[in-house]
Amino acid sequence: xxxxxxxxxxxxxxxxxxxxxxxxxxxxxxxxxxxxxxxxxxxxxxxxxxxxxxxxxxxxxxxxxxxxxxxxxxxxxxxxxxxxxxxxxxxxxxxxxxxxxxxxxxxxxxxxxxxxxxxxxxxxxxxxxxxxxxxxxxxxxxxxxxxxxxxxxxx
Amino acid sequence: xxxxxxxxxxxxxxxxxxxxxxxxxxxxxxxxxxxxxxxxxxxxxxxxxxxxxxxxxxxxxxxxxxxxxxxxxxxxxxxxxxx
Numbered sequence: 001x002x003x004x005x006x007x008x009x010x011x012x013x014x015x016x017x018x019x020x021x022x023x024x025x026x027x028x029x030x031x032x033x034x035x036x037x038x039x040x041x042x043x044x045x046x047x048x049x050x051x052x053x054x055x056x057x058x059x060x061x062x063x064x065x066x067x068x069x070x071x072x073x074x075x076x077x078x079x080x081x082x083x084x085x086x087x088x089x090x091x092x093x094x095x096x097x098x099x100x101x102x103x104x105x106x107x108x109x110x111x112x113x114x115x116x117x118x119x120x121x122x123x124x125x126x127x128x129x130x131x132x133x134x135x136x137x138x139x140x141x142x143x144x145x146x147x148x149x150x151x152x153x154x155x
Numbered sequence: 156x157x158x159x160x161x162x163x164x165x166x167x168x169x170x171x172x173x174x175x176x177x178x179x180x181x182x183x184x185x186x187x188x189x190x191x192x193x194x195x196x197x198x199x200x201x202x203x204x205x206x207x208x209x210x211x212x213x214x215x216x217x218x219x220x221x222x223x224x225x226x227x228x229x230x231x232x233x234x235x236x237x238x
Contacts, residue, residue, distance in 0.1 A: 058163060060160065061163055063208055063211040066211055100238070129162070129238075130236070133163070133236060142164045142233065145236050148234045152234075153202060
C-alpha cells in the first residue's frame with residue numbers, strides 16, 4: 001500500500017461563513033485511519049443569567065493562523081501517528097447554537113485522535129489571538145478565556 | 156516607524172485598528188506601551204490585562220528590550236477568547 005499519496009496535512013481556516021461538520025470531517029478522513037475525532041464549539045444562549053443574542057468574533061488573522069500551525073506541529077510531535085488535522089474557526093457574527101469552531105483529527109486508532117483534539121482546543125484557547133464578544137439585550141462583554149495567562153480573572 | 160495594531164477592547168478604547176507610530180529602534184516593551192498610551196490615554200485602563208505581539212511573538216509588558224525594524228507589526232493583545 002502506498003502511503004506517500006496520503007501525506008499528513010493540516011487544514012486551517014478562519015472564515016465568516018457558517019462552518020460545516022461534514023466538510024471538516026471529510027478533510028481528515030483517510031483510508032489508513034480507523035478514527036476521526038471531532039470537537040464542535042457552539043454558542044450558548046445565556047451567561048450569568050443574561051440572555052445572549054449572538055456572538056461576534058475577531059482575530060489577528062495572520063498570527064492566529066501561525067499559532068494554529070504551531071499547535072498542529074505540537075500535536076504531531078506528541079502523537080506521531082496522527083494523520084490529518086483540521087481547525088476551522090468562524091469570524092464575525094455567530095448566531096446561538098451555531099458552531100464557532102470545529103476541530104477534527106484522524107489517526108489509525110482512537111486514543112491519539114481523541115487526545116489530540118482535546119489538546120488542540122485547550123491550547124487554542126490559551127494561545128490563539130481570537131476574541132469573542134457576547135452581545136446581550138442591552139450591553140455586550142468581551143470574554144476572557146481562563147486559559148489566557150494575561151487575563152486577570154480573579155479581579 | 157512601526158505598525159501598531161489594535162484588537163477587541165483596545166481597538167474600542169483607541170478608536171482605531173491600525174496606525175503608524177514613530178518609536179526608538181531599541182525600546183523596552185513597557186516604554187513602548189507608554190508611548191502608545193501618550194497617543195491614546197484611554198488605553199491606560201487595560202494596562203494590566205494586555206500583552207504585545209511583536210512580529211507575531213507574544214511579549215509581556217516589562218523590561219524586555221525590543222529591537223524594532225521599520226514596518227514591524229506590534230499588536231496590542233487583550234485577553235483572548237477564541238474557541
